Amino acid sequence: MNVANKIGSHKNIWHGLGRQRIEIPKTVIKSKVQNNPILSKLYVCSLGYYPKAEKHYTYRKKGLPENFLFYCVDGKGWYQLEDKKYEVSANEFFILPQHTEHAYGSSDDDPWTIYWIHFGGDSLPEFNNMQVVQKHFKPSYVKISEEVTGLFTKIYKSLELGYSLDNLVFTNMCLSHFISLFIYNPRHYPQHTQDKLDSIDSAILYMHQHISENITLTELCKHYNYSASRFSSLFKQKTGYAPIDYFIQLKMQKATQQLDFTDKSVKSIAMSMGFDDPYYFSKRFRKIIGMSPKKYRMTRKD
Known part of the structure; x- marks a missing residue:
């Protein structure tokens, strides 16, 4: 043929x-x-x-x-x-x-x-x-x-x-x-999609909208009607991070932007991210970003 x-x-x-x-x-x-x-x-x-x-x-x-x-x-x-x-x-x-x-x-x-x-x-x-x-x-x-x-x-x-x-x-x-x-x-195409955000994407958006607050795992689980173990498992499966670790990471991302684009003091930035103790803020910042807030501000000028 x-x-x-x-x-x-x-x-x-x-x-x-x-x-x-x-x-x-x-x-x-x-x-x-x-x-x-x-x-x-x-x-x-x-x-x-x-x-x-x-x-x-x-x-x-x-x-x-x-x-x-x-x-x-x-x-x-x-x-x-x-x-x-x-x-x-x-x-x-x-x-x-x-x-x-x-x-x-x-x-x-x-x-x-x-x-x-x-x-x-x-x-x-x-x-x-x-x-x-x-x-x-x-x-x-x-x-x-x-x-x-x-x-x-x-x-x-x-x-x-x-x-x-x-x-x-x-x-x-x-x-x-x-x-x-x-x-x-x-x-x-978010403005046209027929799909609703799943619970994890919705939780991340919620974190972003409440970036200056202190959200607990209990609050997130209650908000999305999951047990702590189930919500944490789903969250880590999708993102690779525990929920609160991810929230802290978002806070540090926002903090780096303030260090880059404003003259606010480290203490002021820490307070705006929900940290009452600037030393604890600096400790978490160093762990996630790899250097202290002051060093970051000095080196990230490009």
């Missing part, structure tokens, strides 16, 4: 009118990407655009050695990740993690139109362990944005010009931003 006349998926590659697809040769990835400290952490493996992908279907028992980001802009489809099956509609995306059994396909009645990108790298295990990534193993709404499709086009057109080191560096720097447009979509 002539490949040009094929319709549907053959050997896990969809054939149909209007498709776009680039796969970076494994020889290029091995010789120019995996040994490059700038590129090896997270890099593009392949990407494509399938319009009205009729009879699109793929099954991989062992998954892929890389991750797969899938963005549906029109139509419908489905995917199965291990033993769970999900429906996908327009303006939704999902991520398939590496080395995980999966299958996916377009709707028979309303075939999806999709952008997709495979990305690998040494940092994938840590990337996939992030809470913000794991929640997108399920379908997630993403705000329609010309920035998303525009950045995809930049990556695609750059790779069409070949696999020079300059092109590879450009596309892989774009990749991190491209991924962030999805997994952090509400942060890029």
Whole structure:
């Protein structure tokens, strides 16, 4: 059968009118990407655009050695990740993690139109362990944005010009931003997002709004209706810090700004951040910033 006349998926590659697809040769990835400290952490493996992908279907028992980001802009489809099956509609995306059994396909009645990108790298295990990534193993709404499709086009057109080191560096720097447009979509478009802040993001915003006060863990837990252990666990899972440690860090960030932009005394700054004892303030400042407030003011003049 002539490949040009094929319709549907053959050997896990969809054939149909209007498709776009680039796969970076494994020889290029091995010789120019995996040994490059700038590129090896997270890099593009392949990407494509399938319009009205009729009879699109793929099954991989062992998954892929890389991750797969899938963005549906029109139509419908489905995917199965291990033993769970999900429906996908327009303006939704999902991520398939590496080395995980999966299958996916377009709707028979309303075939999806999709952008997709495979990305690998040494940092994938840590990337996939992030809470913000794991929640997108399920379908997630993403705000329609010309920035998303525009950045995809930049990556695609750059790779069409070949696999020079300059092109590879450009596309892989774009990749991190491209991924962030999805997994952090509400942060890029907060005024339009349909999602409410989760309790941890809300707590951080609450801390920021009450930066000059002394908030206790008990107050935060009561405010968000969690036990202390549960709230602390969720907070550390997302931020890497205990709640009050994070709050103190925010205070010190604000303190450095006052040291940079005002002539206020250290005592006055300490009081404005809720510290009655300037010596204790200086001790916490030194632990977080790495030097005393006075030394910081003297050295941070650039």
